[in-house]
Amino acid sequence: MRRIWVEGDERVDRTGVGTRSLFGETMRFSLKDDAIPLLTTKRVYWKTGLREMLWFLTGNTxxxxxxxxxxxxxxxxxxxxxxxxxxxxxxxxxxxxxxxxxxxxxxxxxxLGPVYGHQWVNWPRYEAAGEGLFRRAPEGHNQISALITSLRNNPGSRRHIFTGWNVADLDRMALPPCHMTYQFHVRSDGGLSCMLFQRSCDLGLGFAFNVFEAALLTRMIAQQCDLHAHELVWTGGDVHLYLNHAELVEQQLSRVPEGAPKLRILNRPASIFDYKFDDFSVESYSPQAHIAAPVAV
Incomplete structure (x- = not known):
């Protein structure tokens, strides 16, 4: 955050608010021993992130x-x-x-149009309708189900990937996917790592939810595949701070991180799509006060 605010390139963006940004940044977060990446220098409403992730997995838009x-x-x-x-x-x-x-x-x-969850579990498929014509198939491709099957049956594969970036549907989405492509890797010791590529990252507001939810999903997938979570690798394309977030930035930078939050999964349902809100608990999370800031639409 400090580097973006001090060294970032100042640019005019889609929202008209303006940003300072860096391009091509990477961070790594250990997920061992139930660790979960939750910011402690401000309160992150992780329950909101949990509800959003469960909503994504329903395919509802x-x-x-x-x-x-x-x-x-x-x-x-x-x-x-x-x-x-x-x-x-x-x-x-x-x-x-x-x-x-x-x-x-x-x-x-x-x-919202065919945003995240729709692409994750119902990516459109088309079938031959005769005379050289095609029609949309009744059921789309469920990338999450396919990912689980692939991880279980072929853990050494380099194709454990799902994405929300469906170019045919972008113009119908309220917001094209920011956290767009996820790739998974299984270690020889059964450790599951996830690499998330995020094309656009609002570091002041969105990032805290993005990394929490990616780690949460990795933990859920690991449990469903009888693996253990190892690491989250986060890579951002355009990583930015909005110019009207000066107060947020200054408050955030004045605080010292402390604590080591844990995420416990209390139940193992039959499938990745059957988790409920009460199946999760966050422990040892004592964040500093919330910092409010406007969302650029």
Whole structure:
């Protein structure tokens, strides 16, 4: 964070807010002995990250089930679209209330398009329809199921990969995938490592959730494959701080990290898709105070 803020290239970005950024950065986090990468220099609402990851694995692309759980991290994008397309002056609380109360409204305005979860578990497939024509298959390709099968049956493979970057669907997504490609590696001692490539990283806000959720998913996959989590390797393309996050940056840099949080998985369900919120516990996490900052949409 300090290096980006001091040495980063100042650029105009999609949101118009402006950033300082570095390109091509890598960090490594040990996952041994239940370790989990959670920032301690500010509070990370890990329960929100857990709910989001479980939502991704359902393949759902509507914010309604998230809002019903009090998770509001995706609301800004459909709300922005609703305001632009209808001209209505509506705040987030009113918008979310309508999402929960009105099925038709939620279906029209709560959907994010074919974002992360859709690509992970329902990547579109097409089948021959005769006379040189093709139609969309009733079921898409479940990359997560295929990954689990591959890890179990061919652990030495170098093709343990899933991605959300479906070029045919990008223009229909509320936000193209930032944490876009995951690759897994099985050590000879049964250790499972994950390398996440993130094309765009908001280091001030999004990063803390991205690394927590990647480590969480690695732990879940390891359990399902009778492996143990070894390491998370995180690589960022454009790693940036927004210029309007000066207060966040200064507060963060003034604090000293401390503690060693642990993630416990309390139950092993039948499949990767059957985990529930209560199957997880974070222990020994005593973060410093939350630091608020605006999200650039």
């Amino acid at each position: 509507n914010i309604r089930p998230l809002v019903a759980q009090g998770v509001r991290i995706w609301t800004d994008w459909p709300l922005d679209r609703y305001r632009r397309e209808t001209g209505a002056e509506i705040d987030a609380a009113e918008f979310e209330a309508r999402i929960l109360a009105d099925d038709a409204f939620a279906a029209t305005w709560g959907d």
